[in-house]
Amino acid sequence: MAGAFRPGDKLPSEARLTETHKVSRTVVREAIAALRADGLVEPRRGAGVFVLEPVATAAPPFQDIDHDRLSSIVELLELRAAVESEAAALAAVRRSPAQDEDILDRHNAVQAAMAADAPTAKADFALHLAIAKATNNPRFAEFMELIGETAIPRAALKASAQDRASPAYLDQINAEHAAIVSAISNGDAEAARSAMREHLLGSQRRYRTLLQAS
Amino acid sequence: MAGAFRPGDKLPSEARLTETHKVSRTVVREAIAALRADGLVEPRRGAGVFVLEPVATAAPPFQDIDHDRLSSIVELLELRAAVESEAAALAAVRRSPAQDEDILDRHNAVQAAMAADAPTAKADFALHLAIAKATNNPRFAEFMELIGETAIPRAALKASAQDRASPAYLDQINAEHAAIVSAISNGDAEAARSAMREHLLGSQRRYRTLLQAS
DNA sequence: CCACCAAATCCGTCTGACAGATTGACCCCG
């Protein structure tokens, strides 16, 4: 039955479906009840069961990231650079002592994951989310949660696994994070903005380098 | 049945529901088929029908804007300032001639709406969307479409309807738009960034003034 | 106390029947 009907079409009658599928009318009716519950059909007594216009299901935004297409990552990084540099600046101005502490904790967690040679995506995202929350504007946290931790991809760097694990690379990331966190903690909005921007532009450069190498 | 069951609970048996509601078992079963189709219950043969954990339905993002709460508008304007100033800078670098023309057309449309004393929200949004598209990074357009034209509220300025319609106000908005569009057309990324930022910070200031006056 | 078995309970399916609503065909009248 999949794809064979258009809105406005009439399904085969229950009697015919019973014959076609060698099941009792009960089974057919319950299947139609299920379709009806999903808004896919409308039974009309005396007339038949009619196919309805499918209700548009909103695709979750920002989730069609093609990790095998490096430009897809770069595109999102550009958007993130815009949002997160502003978030860092606002966090520097607005963070509470507790939020400041949370950011530091998250930063330490990323460092710990690096030192343990463990995956860092989760800890990395948690740091970025903590910064967004420290803006005390829920829209920034909402944005971060929208893009989710899939936007902190390591898998896309498969081609350079050696580079990724190198101490130089990890030190670079860590230094960038430390500059952001320090500027926020010092309440220096412009330094925080600039540090976050450099961090994410750096990520863009690393990806663009991959693009050029492939 | 609404609200009376928690996940893991067992619904009354079909036989009991038949008695309770004075309907045949067929009716009960079809109702259960509907609930099952919606993922709300799980029938287990020999055991009963059990309530499932409701599947979280994702709320559309950025749609809970409370137009009567001015701070809600300001929050979104802060996020927009981040995204759209970056978009303006990228548009200045990346726009095609056709996109440049589109931006100009949209700018002219806003001006025409102002001159005709007509609502400008739709034209205003179209201008901002055209700029996002001229980044040639689909993420920026996606973001603009997410927030939609409800983010260009005039209704929230009800308390200052006279100010809104004043030639000085319209001239100010128009000048801000013109500065953005001109910088983009001239390919001056930093000027475009700065102009867009000033435009949206200006909107924030106008709203903050309202906050203070109320 | 634990294991096993039987009875009770419960869902899944089938069958036949009747009621109410709709549709299409045919006939009659203007």
Add this chain to the structure above:
DNA sequence: CGGGGTCAATCTGTCAGACGGATTTGGTGG
């Protein structure tokens, strides 16, 4: 010839009874 009315066929909605398979519960024996 066209329009309206009537009737039969078709179709969904509901009811009732029956049987099969799966699960749960209770009782008994070791």
